Amino acid sequence: MSEFKYDLGILGLGYVGLPLAIYSIEGGLKVFGYDINSEKVSKLNNGQSPIEDISNETLKKSLKSNLIFSDDSSTLAECEHIVISVPTPLTDFKPDLSYVISAAKEIAKNIVKGQVIILESTTYPGTTTEVLIPEIEKTTDLVVGEDIFVGYSPERIDPGNKEWNFKNTPKVISGINEKSLNKIKSFYEQIIEVVVVTSGTKEAEMVKLLENTYRQVNIALINELAILCNMLDIDIWEVVDAAKTKPFGFESFRPGPGVGGHCIPIDPKYLSFKTRQIGKPVRFVELAQEINNSMPSYVVNRIIERMNILGKPMKGSKILILGVAYKKDISDTRESPAIDVIENFLAKGVEIAFYDPFVDNLKVNNSEIKKEVNLKNFDDYDMHLLHTPHSEFVKLNLSQYNVPIFDATGSDFIDDAERI
Numbered sequence: 335m336s337e338f339k340y341d342l343g344i345l346g347l348g349y350v351g352l353p354l355a356i357y358s359i360e361g362g363l364k365v366f367g368y369d370i371n372s373e374k375v376s377k378l379n380n381g382q383s384p385i386e387d388i389s390n391e392t393l394k395k396s397l398k399s400n401l402i403f404s405d406d407s408s409t410l411a412e413c414e415h416i417v418i419s420v421p422t423p424l425t426d427f428k429p430d431l432s433y434v435i436s437a438a439k440e441i442a443k444n445i446v447k448g449q450v451i452i453l454e455s456t457t458y459p460g461t462t463t464e465v466l467i468p469e470i471e472k473t474t475d476l477v478v479g480e481d482i483f484v485g486y487s488p489e490r491i492d493p494g495n496k497e498w499n500f501k502n503t504p505k506v507i508s509g510i511n512e513k514s515l516n517k518i519k520s521f522y523e524q525i526i527e528v529v530v531v532t533s534g535t536k537e538a539e540m541v542k543l544l545e546n547t548y549r550q551v552n553i554a555l556i557n558e559l560a561i562l563c564n565m566l567d568i569d570i571w572e573v574v575d576a577a578k579t580k581p582f583g584f585e586s587f588r589p590g591p592g593v594g595g596h597c598i599p600i601d602p603k604y605l606s607f608k609t610r611q612i613g614k615p616v617r618f619v620e621l622a623q624e625i626n627n628s629m630p631s632y633v634v635n636r637i638i639e640r641m642n643i644l645g646k647p648m649k650g651s652k653i654l655i656l657g658v659a660y661k662k663d664i665s666d667t668r669e670s671p672a673i674d675v676i677e678n679f680l681a682k683g684v685e686i687a688f689y690d691p692f693v694d695n696l697k698v699n700n701s702e703i704k705k706e707v708n709l710k711n712f713d714d715y716d717m718h719l720l721h722t723p724h725s726e727f728v729k730l731n732l733s734q735y736n737v738p739i740f741d742a743t744g745s746d747f748i749d750d751a752e753r754i
């Protein structure tokens with residue numbers, strides 16, 4: 335019987351930390367969730383979930399079990415395992431580990447012999463041993479690896495994915511020594527179906543960067559081919575659909591208006607930051623970034639061409655953007671290419687509104703973008719741009735409106751759209 339009151343303490347209750355809390359409760363664990371955002375904590379305690387994958391009902395049910403949330407970190411001292419799932423953004427184009435460091439300080443303040451600390455935030459190889467552990471060691475005399483145990487486990491959560499969830503997605507785990515690894519393995523085996531062990535924390539940190547760089551590079555490849563196919567008058571969608579019938583050696587990626595979210599645009603930059611420290615750029619990453627970053631303006635230029643053919647000047651025209659989240663069926667607009675698209679249109683004097691069932695407010699360059707709420711007004715626009723293929727859009731029957739559609743998503747539910 336453990337002397338700790340909680341099996342798990344989580345720092346950071348966002349897209350990664352909150353599902354971890356809920357699935358751990360479902361796995362029979364006692365969980366304490368800590369977040370510096372007091373407003374978020376109070377909403378969570380009132381059963382209001384900020385993310386689509388966790389319903390308010392599920393959250394309320396968990397709150398009736400062994401789950402508590404707080405903006406006071408002192409309860410971390412009562413947690414046997416502690417997971418860090420705080421943001422790792424870019425600031426001034428560089429990895430910003432300040433959240434990881436402040437999380438490490440909170441842990442160190444409350445540290446107790448026997449605790450197991452696991453970093454789940456995405457980061458560059460070396461962070462666990464070169465940043466996290468030294469930060470904890472500043473405050474405690476406990477011996478890392480003997481008195482307290484440390485490891486890294488990348489999070490693979492895919493918001494909005496109904497098939498692959500926290501429990502059934504294999505989880506890569508690592509520890510700084512065998513004792514740490516054994517404890518981390520026993521912990522995750524309680525809540526995850528399959529765990530995959532790497533020999534050290536650097537390897538586990540690198541796994542996440544490989545996965546997201548792979549996506550970024552392949553998305554860039556198909557985006558570049560989409561641009562070239564358009565110039566060659568070849569239908570890229572037909573090409574992709576035919577190519578993906580190959581049962582081996584080919585994974586299909588689809589063109590789009592760019593990449594967004596907290597992972598694909600950011601994580602490869604963590605990798606190139608690290609490799610530049612040894613004087614080597616990751617050339618694939620940098621080229622892929624350049625191509626993906628150019629997609630919003632490519633979309634805008636294609637629409638300008640279309641409007642030209644229709645004899646409509648851009649200045650003063652009205653464009654409705656359907657979907658502004660960075661991907662289907664979620665509300666997250668972080669790094670969404672829609673923001674660049676809108677910025678680009680606004681600079682050309684276009685009037686922009688958006689329609690997104692998941693997003694209530696959107697600010698671009700500090701200005702609030704109008705949200706169209708009335709389907710009856712859809713006819714008042716000069717162009718509809720399908721930016722994010724939310725499932726709900728299938729029911730909209732966009733073809734009923736007498737407005738040209740530019741489809742940046744390659745959806746199969748609109749017949750008469752101009753496609754990327």
Ligand SMILES: NC(=O)c1ccc[n+]([C@@H]2O[C@H](COP(=O)([O-])OP(=O)(O)OC[C@H]3O[C@@H](n4cnc5c(N)ncnc54)[C@H](O)[C@@H]3O)[C@@H](O)[C@H]2O)c1
Pocket residue numbers: 345346347348349350351368369370371374419420421422433436437440454455456457489490491492493596597
């Ligand atoms: N969102 C995803 O799909 C996803 C997938 C895999 C990995 N990741 C990685 O997981 C990490 C977290 O991402 P997220 O999307 O959950 O972020 P998020 O912004 O949704 O949530 C992070 C939370 O951490 C809180 N926080 C910040 N500093 C803190 C501190 N010192 N102590 C406690 N709480 C603190 C914030 O208030 C916020 O609520 C990032 O490194 C991200 O790259 C994200």
